[in-house]
Amino acid sequence: MIQRQIDVSLGDRSYPVYFGSELTASFAPTCQQHGIPRRIVIVTDTNIARHYLAPLENNLKHFDFDVSSVVIPPGENQKSLQRAHVLYTALLKLGVGRKSAIVALGGGVIGDLAGFIAATYQRGVTLIQVPTTLLSQVDSSVGGKVAVNHPLGKNMIGAFYQPKFVWVDAETLRTLPAREIVCGLGEVLKYGVVFDAEFFAYLEANLDNILKLEPASVLHVQARCCELKAHVVSEDEREQGLRAVLNYGHTVGHALEAAGHYRILKHGEAVLLGMIAESFIAREMGLLPPDVHERIVQTLRRLPVKLARSSFSSSRVLKAMAFDKKSVEGKARFILPIRLGEVQVVDEVDVPLIQSSLRYVFGLAGKGSQ
Ligand SMILES: NC(=O)c1ccc[n+]([C@@H]2O[C@H](COP(=O)([O-])OP(=O)(O)OC[C@H]3O[C@@H](n4cnc5c(N)ncnc54)[C@H](O)[C@@H]3O)[C@@H](O)[C@H]2O)c1
Ligand SMILES: [Zn+2]
Known part of the structure; x- marks a missing residue:
C-alpha cells in the first residue's frame, strides 16, 4: 500500500516519490497511470535480483508489459563507461527502441548507472527509480543526478536526468546488510x-x-x-x-x-x-x-x-x-x-x-x- 507521496516540482518534469511497504503488486498499475511505455528493461545487480527481480517482472508481465532484465555484478566499480558500453550493447541486441523505459532496481550504484544509460541511450528513454538501499531511498534516487566514474575521479561523467517516478518500498531494507x-x-x-x-x-x-x-x-x-x-x-x-x-x-x-x-x-x-x-x-x-x-x-x-x-x-x-x-x-x-x-x-x-x-x-x- 502506498502510504505517502512527495512531489518534486520541476515544471513539466515534476514527478512523485511514492513510499510504502510491500508495494510490488501496485507497481505495474502505477506504471500504467504514468503512461510508461510497454517496453521495459529492468537493470539490477545480482544481490538485488535474488530477492526482488522475479516478483517485479511477474507483476509487470501480468499487466501486459514487455519486460527484459539485465543483471550485473554489484559494486561501485560497475559505475564505469566500460559497464555502460556493455549495457548499451545489451539494449541494442534486445532491440530496445526510444519508446521504452528503464527501471533502475537497486542502490545508488544501479540508480546512477542505469540513470546514466537512460539519459544517453538513443538520446534518452524513460527512467523509473526503484531504490533498494536506505541511501538511495533518502538521497540518490531523487534529484536526477546520474553518472559513471572515471579512473581520475568519481561521478566525472554524467547528466541531470529526472525519473518519471520514484518507488520506495521499505520492505527491501529487510535484506540490506x-x-x-x-x-x-x-x-x-x-x-x-x-x-x-x-x-x-x-x-x-x-x-x-x-x-x-x-x-x-x-x-x-x-x-x-x-x-x-x-x-x-x-x-x-x-x-x-x-x-x-x-x-x-x-x-x-x-x-x-x-x-x-x-x-x-x-x-x-x-x-x-x-x-x-x-x-x-x-x-x-x-x-x-x-x-x-x-x-x-x-x-x-x-x-x-x-x-x-x-x-x-x-x-x-x-x-x-x-x-x-x-x-x-x-x-x-x-x-x-x-x-x-x-x-x-x-x-x-x-x-x-x-x-x-x-x-x-x-x-x-x-x-x-x-
Ligand atoms: N545521484 C546522487 O545524487 C547520489 C547521491 C548519493 C550517492 N550516490 C551514489 O550512490 C552510490 C552508493 O549507493 P548505495 O550506498 O546505495 O550502494 P550500492 O548501490 O553499492 O548498494 C550497496 C550494496 O547493497 C546491495 N543491495 C542493494 N539493495 C539491497 C537489498 N535491498 N538487499 C540486499 N542487498 C542490497 C548492493 O548489491 C550492494 O552490494 C555511490 O556510487 C554514490 O556516488 C549518488
Ligand atoms: Zn552522498
Missing part, C-alpha cells in the same frame, strides 16, 4: 544538520528504532529526507547554488573514498567521517559552537564505521581533495555547519586545519593518524 543501513544513516543525519534541527533531534531520540527498521520511524525518515531533497532540487536542479549545501561531509568524504580507492570506505561511511571532520573544522574556525559540535559528533559516533589499518595518509586524502570536481579552481570548497539546521559555504580552509581534522577523525575511529 547492516553496514548499508549505517551508510544510509550518514546521509540521513546530514539532512538534519544541514536543514532541520527538529529532524536532527528526532534522529538523536530514535536512532535505535531506525537501526531496528521500526516501520513508522523508517517511513518518517524516508519521507522527511525526500521532502527536504525535493525542496532543494526544485529550487536548484543543476546545483548552481543552494543544492551545494547537500555536500556537507562530502569534501572530506569524497577524498577519503578516493584515498581508499573506493574499496575501503563506502560512500555513506566516508560521508559520515567527512561530517565529523568538517564539523571539527567549523568548530576550530569559530563558526560552530563547541556544544553543537559535540552533539553532532556524539550522534554520528553511534553509527559504527571501521577504518582499515594504515589505509589513509593525510597527504593522499589532501591530494584526492584537489581532484574533486566540487573544488573551485583547485581549492576545496567546504560546507560547514554553523548551527543545527544551517550551514555556510567556506572556500578558505588552511591545509594544517584539514590535516588536524583528519587526525581527529582517525583518532576517534580508534586508529593512529597516519
Whole structure:
C-alpha cells in the first residue's frame, strides 16, 4: 500500500516519490497511470535480483508489459563507461527502441548507472527509480543526478536526468546488510544538520528504532529526507547554488573514498567521517559552537564505521581533495555547519586545519593518524 507521496516540482518534469511497504503488486498499475511505455528493461545487480527481480517482472508481465532484465555484478566499480558500453550493447541486441523505459532496481550504484544509460541511450528513454538501499531511498534516487566514474575521479561523467517516478518500498531494507543501513544513516543525519534541527533531534531520540527498521520511524525518515531533497532540487536542479549545501561531509568524504580507492570506505561511511571532520573544522574556525559540535559528533559516533589499518595518509586524502570536481579552481570548497539546521559555504580552509581534522577523525575511529 502506498502510504505517502512527495512531489518534486520541476515544471513539466515534476514527478512523485511514492513510499510504502510491500508495494510490488501496485507497481505495474502505477506504471500504467504514468503512461510508461510497454517496453521495459529492468537493470539490477545480482544481490538485488535474488530477492526482488522475479516478483517485479511477474507483476509487470501480468499487466501486459514487455519486460527484459539485465543483471550485473554489484559494486561501485560497475559505475564505469566500460559497464555502460556493455549495457548499451545489451539494449541494442534486445532491440530496445526510444519508446521504452528503464527501471533502475537497486542502490545508488544501479540508480546512477542505469540513470546514466537512460539519459544517453538513443538520446534518452524513460527512467523509473526503484531504490533498494536506505541511501538511495533518502538521497540518490531523487534529484536526477546520474553518472559513471572515471579512473581520475568519481561521478566525472554524467547528466541531470529526472525519473518519471520514484518507488520506495521499505520492505527491501529487510535484506540490506547492516553496514548499508549505517551508510544510509550518514546521509540521513546530514539532512538534519544541514536543514532541520527538529529532524536532527528526532534522529538523536530514535536512532535505535531506525537501526531496528521500526516501520513508522523508517517511513518518517524516508519521507522527511525526500521532502527536504525535493525542496532543494526544485529550487536548484543543476546545483548552481543552494543544492551545494547537500555536500556537507562530502569534501572530506569524497577524498577519503578516493584515498581508499573506493574499496575501503563506502560512500555513506566516508560521508559520515567527512561530517565529523568538517564539523571539527567549523568548530576550530569559530563558526560552530563547541556544544553543537559535540552533539553532532556524539550522534554520528553511534553509527559504527571501521577504518582499515594504515589505509589513509593525510597527504593522499589532501591530494584526492584537489581532484574533486566540487573544488573551485583547485581549492576545496567546504560546507560547514554553523548551527543545527544551517550551514555556510567556506572556500578558505588552511591545509594544517584539514590535516588536524583528519587526525581527529582517525583518532576517534580508534586508529593512529597516519
Ligand atoms: N545521484 C546522487 O545524487 C547520489 C547521491 C548519493 C550517492 N550516490 C551514489 O550512490 C552510490 C552508493 O549507493 P548505495 O550506498 O546505495 O550502494 P550500492 O548501490 O553499492 O548498494 C550497496 C550494496 O547493497 C546491495 N543491495 C542493494 N539493495 C539491497 C537489498 N535491498 N538487499 C540486499 N542487498 C542490497 C548492493 O548489491 C550492494 O552490494 C555511490 O556510487 C554514490 O556516488 C549518488
Ligand atoms: Zn552522498
